[in-house]
Structure formats: C-alpha cells, structure tokens
Amino acid sequence: MSRIDPEFASEIKKYGAKDFNACFNCGNCTAVCGLTDKSVNYPRIFLRYGMLGLKEEILQSKEIWLCYACGECSETCPRQAGPGDYMAALRRYAIASYEPTGLTKLIFKSKPVFILFTISLSVLLGFFLFTLKPDHEVSRWLFTIIPYAVIHNLGLIIFSITGISVVWGLITMFLKLSKNIVKTDNPKRNTLKSLKEVMNELATMNRYQTCDKEEDSFWKNKPAAVQPWFVHWSIMWGFIGLLLATVLDFMLKDPATDIWWPSRILGTVAGLLLVYGTSLAINYRLKKVTKAYSETRLADWMFLLFLWIAGITGFWLEVSVALNADYLVNHIVLLIHTIISMELVLLFAFSKFAHVVYRPLALFFYFNNGNSN
Numbered sequence: 001m002s003r004i005d006p007e008f009a010s011e012i013k014k015y016g017a018k019d020f021n022a023c024f025n026c027g028n029c030t031a032v033c034g035l036t037d038k039s040v041n042y043p044r045i046f047l048r049y050g051m052l053g054l055k056e057e058i059l060q061s062k063e064i065w066l067c068y069a070c071g072e073c074s075e076t077c078p079r080q081a082g083p084g085d086y087m088a089a090l091r092r093y094a095i096a097s098y099e100p101t102g103l104t105k106l107i108f109k110s111k112p113v114f115i116l117f118t119i120s121l122s123v124l125l126g127f128f129l130f131t132l133k134p135d136h137e138v139s140r141w142l143f144t145i146i147p148y149a150v151i152h153n154l155g156l157i158i159f160s161i162t163g164i165s166v167v168w169g170l171i172t173m174f175l176k177l178s179k180n181i182v183k184t185d186n187p188k189r190n191t192l193k194s195l196k197e198v199m200n201e202l203a204t205m206n207r208y209q210t211c212d213k214e215e216d217s218f219w220k221n222k223p224a225a226v227q228p229w230f231v232h233w234s235i236m237w238g239f240i241g242l243l244l245a246t247v248l249d250f251m252l253k254d255p256a257t258d259i260w261w262p263s264r265i266l267g268t269v270a271g272l273l274l275v276y277g278t279s280l281a282i283n284y285r286l287k288k289v290t291k292a293y294s295e296t297r298l299a300d301w302m303f304l305l306f307l308w309i310a311g312i313t314g315f316w317l318e319v320s321v322a323l324n325a326d327y328l329v330n331h332i333v334l335l336i337h338t339i340i341s342m343e344l345v346l347l348f349a350f351s352k353f354a355h356v357v358y359r360p361l362a363l364f365f366y367f368n369n370g371n372s373n
C-alpha cells in the first residue's frame with residue numbers, strides 16, 4: 001500500500017469533487033453502476049481511497065477511466081456524496097499528475113489562470129499565424145516590435161512542449177498501471193486481441209451504451225441519436241475525422257476547393273458530426289437534463305465551446321470557398337478557426353482532451369486483464 005497523503009481530500013476538491021467525505025460506504029453507487037464487475041470495482045472503493053489519502057492507488061488505477069460519467073451513481077447516493085463528480089475529479093487529477101509541466105494543475109485549479117492562459121495563447125497564436133505570411137502589412141508592423149524568428153521559434157517550442165507532454169503523460173500512466181498489474185492482474189494476456197477490443201469499444205462505445213440502457217436511466221427510451229453515448233461518439237469521431245481531413249489536405253498540398261474532393265467530403269461529414277455532438281452536449285449542460293450534466297466546470301465549457309466554434313467556423317469557410325467569396329469577414333473567421341483549432345491541439349495534454357489517449361490505454365489494460373465487452 002502506498003503512502004498516505006493527508007492533504008489529498010482537500011486537494012481533490014479543487015479538481016471538482018464535492019462533499020465526498022459524506023460517503024458512509026453503503027455501496028449503492030457500485031451496485032447501480034452498470035460498468036462494474038468482479039474485476040473492476042468502483043466508484044465506492046475510490047471514495048475510500050480519497051478519504052484515506054491513497055493517491056498512488058488512484059493514479060495506478062485503470063478504473064477511473066472506465067467510468068463514462070453517466071451520473072447514475074450520483075442519482076442514487078443517499079448521502080449526496082456525488083460519486084460520479086468525484087470520479088470526474090479523479091480523472092482531472094490524474095491528467096494533471098501524469099503530465100510533467102505542472103500547467104494542468106494551474107489550469108484545473110484556478111479559473112483566472114485558465115482564462116488568462118487561454119487568452120494569452122490565442123494572442124500568441126494570432127501573432128504566430130501572421131508570421132506564416134511575412135509580407136502581410138500586420139506582419140511587417142509586428143516584426144518591427146518582435147523579430148520574426150522570436151515569434152516563430154516560440155510557436156515551435158510551444159508545439160514541441162505539447163507533444164512531449166502527451167508522450168510523457170502516456171508513459172507515466174503506462175508505468176503506473178503496469179505496477180498495479182503486477183500486484184493484482186491476470187498474467188494470461190493477449191496483446192493483439194486486447195488492441196482489437198479497444199478499437200471495437202472506440203468504434204461502438206458498447207460500454208457507454210450499457211449506461212444509457214440501464215433500467216432506471218433517463219435515456220433508456222430515448223432515440224439512440226440523442227443518447228449521451230452517441231453524443232460522445234459524434235464528438236470523438238467528428239474531431240478525428242477533421243484532423244485526418246486537415247492532414248490529408250496538408251500532405252496532398254491541395255487547397256481542395258472542390259467540395260467533392262475526398263478529403264473535403266471527409267471534412268464535411270466529420271464537421272457535421274462534431275457540430276451535432278457539441279450542440280447537443282452544450283444543450284444538455286445548459287438545461288442540466290440529468291445529474292451528470294448539472295455540474296459543468298469552466299474548463300469543460302471552454303472545451304465544448306472551442307470544438308463547437310471550430311466546427312461552425314469550418315462550415316462558414318467551406319461555404320465561402322465554394323462561393324468564391326473574398327470578404328474581410330472571411331479572413332477574420334479563418335483567423336478565429338485556425339486559432340481555436342491550434343489552441344485545441346496545444347491544450348491537448350493540459351485539458352480534459354487528454355482523456356482521448358488515457359482512456360484507450362486504460363481500456364487496453366482492462367481488456368488485457370481477461371475482461372471483454
């Protein structure tokens with residue numbers, strides 16, 4: 001057992017956990033969670049870990065990533081200890097602990113730092129974008145104040161820090177989860193089969209679907225297209241599709257002005273998915289349709305809004321390119337679109353976005369431990 005940290009209970013509250021100390025260990029939350037089984041037992045045990053300050057047990061666990069934040073456990077908790085929110089706070093805590101710079105800690109714990117950082121990054125990215133067009137009048141004015149090389153190299157350094165932080169975070173998590181495997185897990189493993197199961201889960205969200213189909217779930221009789229698992233699926237595949245379309249455009253060095261160009265079709269479909277998913281997610285959070293959507297932190301709002309703005313501005317640009325319209329407003333929209341998209345990429349390692357790489361790794365450990373969908 002790892003060392004006890006007496007400060008952990010107050011620390012985790014800064015990441016969004018509420019009154020989790022109110023838990024009296026009844027086990028209702030674990031009983032109601034459709035994703036627990038004999039080999040993965042949560043959320044109750046993690047509330048105990050939190051109260052005892054066993055932070056290494058938490059950081060070495062795959063379970064915090066297997067939770068899909070459906071909120072069912074919080075609905076049924078007799079003590080309003082908010083086990084669902086607590087699990088989300090643990091994931092934020094893990095993201096902040098895995099990455100090496102300490103930036104995520106600041107961003108998650110302080111709203112003013114988060115706002116200041118996001119705005120400063122936007123301004124810096126705006127400058128960086130002008131350096132890509134050195135003959136532009138704004139660039140010429142800018143370079144009289146700050147030399148071209150300084151802005152350009154700063155941009156490259158920031159992008160490199162993000163990349164290194166993602167890889168560092170993944171390796172740290174892998175090592176921590178591996179420690180846990182030695183102690184508790186089944187030694188009979190099949191890597192290829194586990195990878196296939198991870199891909200299957202990402203493609204189908206089978207486990208997430210289980211939450212929405214639970215007998216007492218608010219979503220049980222709602223159409224699949226509006227259920228949270230599909231909203232999450234749309235956002236995830238929409239973003240991946242857009243990233244792929246951008247890379248293809250860049251590699252083929254083609255402006256792809258024809259809307260029937262393959263990368264453009266991919267971008268359109270992916271953009272529709274992204275805007276659809278983020279619009280529903282924002283709507284659910286505004287209306288607080290269930291407990292899971294009743295508490296939204298500033299970082300989560302920013303994340304959703306950034307994705308939504310990236311999608312909407314992308315469509316604006318698509319229409320203006322198709323119409324061959326060259327207005328000042330289009331240039332402004334292009335600047336906003338590029339800044340928001342780059343900011344999303346740059347904040348990848350330091351925001352909720354990082355779950356995109358951490359959850360598949362946790363799923364891999366889960367499947368590789370003899371579990372299956």
Ligand code: SF4
Nearest residue numbers: 023024026027029077
């Ligand atoms: S249902 Fe509430 S009180 Fe019961 S174990 Fe879970 S968090 Fe604790």
Ligand code: SF4
Nearest residue numbers: 033067070071073084
């Ligand atoms: S939020 Fe949902 S998936 Fe997560 S622990 Fe609670 S019931 Fe389980």
